[in-house]
Amino acid sequence: MKFHTRKWIKPEDLNANNSLFGGRLLAWIDEEAALYAIIQLENQHVVTKYISSINFMASARVNDIVEIGIEPVKFGKTSLTLKCEVRNKMTRQTIITIDEIIMVNLGEDGQPKAHGKHQIEYVKDRLEAKTK
Template sequence: MRFLSRRLVMPNDLNFAGSLFGGRILEWIDEEAYIFASCQLDAKSLVTKHIGAISFEASAFQGDVVEFGLAIKSVGRTSLTVTCVVRNKGTKQNICVADDIVFVHIDAESRSSTPHGKTKAELDSIKLEAPE
């Protein structure tokens, strides 16, 4: 799994207990997973169809840097399924795991699903640049 981006936990990201709000982390996961999927497919016309199991494993607090690891789980004719792990950059402890995030490639005008033309083998061979 490649950890491709990072975010700083700011005061407006916290819940009443002073830890990272679950809704904020889900928003970030959806955005990061979309960016990953659209870069893999070289397509912008993707929609989130499904997010499967979500497991919150640890807390993050103001000032923590969290990083997002993403990997392709499966490739369909019109879809791409990814997994996302969010972890604390300093401790490497997993904060949240979101499995089975399904994106569907759509026609920009008709909004109906359309083949994206990629295979898992093609996508697995893509070399990604990760931040240092």
């Protein structure tokens, strides 16, 4: 799994127990999944359709650095299914895992639209192909 984003836990990210608020972490994950899908599907109009069971395995505290890993699981006709792991950057301890996040590609009308993608594409490869 590739870990694309790091977040520094600040006091405003904590819950009443002085550990990372789960809702804040889920917002970060949702944003990361959306960015991943936008880049893969080459469309800024994607939405989160489904997030499977969330397994909180450890907590994070102020000044910890967490990293968010996203990996594609399946390309559907109009969707992209991802999985996620968040871990503590320093200790490598897993904080949370999510087996399925389904992102749906939308057309201009806001309805699901086929994206025509079948595998991971890297931006550098797209740029090289355009210059040839």
